[in-house]
Amino acid sequence: MVRLVNVASEVYPLNRLDEICTHIERCGRTCYKSENAITTETAAPFISGILKSGHESVIEHANVIFSMPVTTKNHLIFELKNVSGLYCSIEQDPLLHQETLIVSGNIRSFRDLARRHDIHDFLLLIGNPLFFIKENAIPYFQDLKIEGIQQSRFSEIHNYVTTHSICDLGAYKDVTRHRLASFSIESTRYCNYSKGKFGAELTMIEPCNIEKDSDMYHIWLKAMNDIETSYMEMAKLGAKGDQLRMILPHSTKADMIMTANVAEWKHIFSLRCHPAAHPSVQQVMKLILTECYKIWPHFFAEQYALFIKD
Numbered sequence: 001m002v003r004l005v006n007v008a009s010e011v012y013p014l015n016r017l018d019e020i021c022t023h024i025e026r027c028g029r030t031c032y033k034s035e036n037a038i039t040t041e042t043a044a045p046f047i048s049g050i051l052k053s054g055h056e057s058v059i060e061h062a063n064v065i066f067s068m069p070v071t072t073k074n075h076l077i078f079e080l081k082n083v084s085g086l087y088c089s090i091e092q093d094p095l096l097h098q099e100t101l102i103v104s105g106n107i108r109s110f111r112d113l114a115r116r117h118d119i120h121d122f123l124l125l126i127g128n129p130l131f132f133i134k135e136n137a138i139p140y141f142q143d144l145k146i147e148g149i150q151q152s153r154f155s156e157i158h159n160y161v162t163t164h165s166i167c168d169l170g171a172y173k174d175v176t177r178h179r180l181a182s183f184s185i186e187s188t189r190y191c192n193y194s195k196g197k198f199g200a201e202l203t204m205i206e207p208c209n210i211e212k213d214s215d216m217y218h219i220w221l222k223a224m225n226d227i228e229t230s231y232m233e234m235a236k237l238g239a240k241g242d243q244l245r246m247i248l249p250h251s252t253k254a255d256m257i258m259t260a261n262v263a264e265w266k267h268i269f270s271l272r273c274h275p276a277a278h279p280s281v282q283q284v285m286k287l288i289l290t291e292c293y294k295i296w297p298h299f300f301a302e303q304y305a306l307f308i309k310d
């Protein structure tokens with residue numbers, strides 16, 4: 001019998017510079033379902049491994065927000081093209097009441113900036129040699145400061161949130177169309193559910209658009225159990241993960257880590273909490289919107305009122 005679970009969402013908090021590596025490890029291990037392997041010593045070797053293998057999307061889950069004075073020299077940042085995940089703006093600092101140049105982005109964007117434009121300042125200030133592209137690089141910008149990790153007092157493009165959701169493969173497929181967000185997903189290729197680690201069973205999400213215990217529900221459940229039987233039989237014949245995943249249905253449970261800035265989250269909620277979106281996407285996105293509203297009521301009040309409260 002397949003295991004049935006419900007959709008869930010939580011925020012993975014990140015507030016301090018010295019938590020960046022453990023946050024990245026926590027996000028990355030979701031892909032391999034190896035969260036149990038985490039100890040106080042494992043973050044650095046895990047990150048070295050993913051950087052060596054080129055699996056760099058995992059380091060997109062940690063974002064740092066910087067400020068620097070508005071000077072002609074610092075203005076160069078606006079001319080550096082072809083770096084995804086990097087955001088720059090000139091904003092009124094609500095604390096110092098002066099115009100300030102704000103730059104934020106994820107660790108991958110700062111490494112791309114270093115590789116493509118030989119600008120290493122952001123990685124140097126973050127200070128972890130694991131992420132450096134060049135040792136002993138010379139900084140370029142004037143009076144660069146770190147203003148926050150993931151969150152800041154600046155606008156919605158300079159505030160980020162990482163969420164962990166349990167949803168179905170259909171919802172994950174829809175949500176990953178959003179190009180300005182970063183994702184790490186449990187791999188259906190590397191997770192072989194016939195193995196003991198997964199209880200030798202498939203896990204499905206309870207469908208939110210098929211009434212529980214209705215005739216249609218029982219037909220759906222039978223189809224899920226038949227697929228599980230076939231999956232285990234194929235595994236007995238020696239099928240590998242690449243072959244086994246060919247029969248997984250949209251209802252299969254997926255763990256999804258997703259990071260974006262508030263501006264992109266708002267865009268995603270406007271499309272995916274809307275009644276036109278598939279019910280299973282609406283379900284998971286409404287859970288995430290509720291979590292975001294708890295952190296930043298001022299950014300999300302309007303959407304919370306529109307999609308959740310009313």
Ligand SMILES: Cc1cc2nc3c(=O)[nH]c(=O)nc-3n(C[C@H](O)[C@H](O)[C@H](O)COP(=O)(O)OP(=O)(O)OC[C@H]3O[C@@H](n4cnc5c(N)ncnc54)[C@H](O)[C@@H]3O)c2cc1C
Nearest residue numbers: 174177178179180181264267268271272274275276277278
């Ligand atoms: C109800 C619904 C039904 C859908 N049905 C289908 C379907 O049948 N088939 C299908 O293929 N897809 C479908 N989609 C997916 C949809 O077409 C988008 O791919 C998805 O919603 C991503 O949103 P987005 O393109 O607005 O922006 P995101 O990828 O979230 O990007 C945010 C913004 O960045 C900008 N941007 C990002 N990348 C580029 C770029 N390369 N060029 C220009 N601007 C860019 C745009 O301004 C964009 O609005 C559906 C979506 C919804 C909500």
